[in-house]
Amino acid sequence: MCTVLVTGGAGFIGSNIVDLLLSNGYRVAVVDNLSTGNMNNVNKNSAFYNVDITDLKLCKIFEIERPTYVIHAAAQINVEKSMQDPVLDANINIIGSINILECCRKAGVRKIIYSSTAAVYGNPLYLGIDEKHELNPISFYGMSKYLTERYMQLFSDLYGLKYTILRYSNVYGMRQNFNGEGGVIQSFIRYMFKGEKPMIFGNGNQTRDFIYVDDVARANMLALKKGDNDIFNIGTGIEVSIIDLFKSLGKIIGDCTPLYMPQKKGDITHCYFNIKKSTEILDWEPEYMLKEGLKKTIQWYKKIFI
Ligand SMILES: NC(=O)c1ccc[n+]([C@@H]2O[C@H](COP(=O)([O-])OP(=O)(O)OC[C@H]3O[C@@H](n4cnc5c(N)ncnc54)[C@H](O)[C@@H]3O)[C@@H](O)[C@H]2O)c1
Secondary structure, eight states, X not given: OOEEEEEXXXXXXXXXXXXXXXXXXXXXXXXXXXXXXXXXXXXXXXXXXXXXXXXXXXXXXXXXXXXXXXXXOXXXXXXXXXXXXXXXXXXXXXXXXXXXXXXXXXXXXXXXXEEEEGGGTOSOSSSSBOTTSOOOOSSHHHHHHHHHHHHHHHHHHHHOOXXXXXXXXXXXXXXXXXXXXXXXXXXXXXXXXXXXXXXXXXXXXXXEOEEEHHHHHHHHHHHTTSOTTEEEEESOSOOEEHXXXXXXXXXXXXXXXXXXXXXXXXXXXXXXXXXXXXXIIIOOOOOOOHHHHHHHHHHHHHHHHO
């Protein structure tokens, strides 16, 4: 049986990837230091290692598990934190990733799949953003994710380690915690459940591309076998305004009024992906429309808040 080592497998996206892999017959080993992840997210049928990705002992785990594939989803994902402490951000996201790449090289891993982000593009020069769009990160988080992409490509050129880079738009769904990137949906849901006014920064006309976590997990599984040494946008290709998102949630949870706050500095106005390349080469397309994804997400949060 083929083993996949998933970093960040106790986190939001990583744990959903782990569940999907196990249900498809893969053996799974999880590496996570539980900094933002949670033991409740970790599938009992996986082998769990509470280890930091920057720890040089990581290679020992590779020796024990002998993974065929690595899915690298562990990261410092808080944009504001990256601006306050770029050294910490770079240490986890760049140095931690190089450590993983070194372990992959030494253990003869066949392929690594990397969770990258729309933040590598910076302010969009055009919409829908395709994979050829210039890379001009405007945060240290975007920069650390971008530089890791480059390390992955150089490791591939030098040592033949195959890779697929998946750049996600705003991911939402069950197990999302409250400190990450793209967390507007769970933030709205939390305020609505508490009977408080959710905050909208700016006029709410900003748009985003919201992708449901099951679709992201499926893209990772497909990338084990397809899209070698290539980069793919993983989003819906559909732009949704924050105010429309707010109204859609209100229709399911119950109407409420938002609290308008000043626009956040550096907030991008519009963002959505072109996903043509992913549909053609990975044979992937999103299965969840926003309404369905929101319903499933709310069902899950109900268990926590009610
Ligand atoms: N959530 C989004 O909308 C989004 C969008 C684009 C890209 N991404 C990327 O997807 C990946 C997963 O993000 P997420 O939303 O699931 O975040 P998350 O915080 O829920 O998951 C990250 C996991 O990594 C673990 N981790 C963090 N630092 C670690 C370290 N030094 N050593 C070992 N484990 C460590 C955390 O404990 C957590 O379980 C990240 O690489 C992120 O950059 C997320």
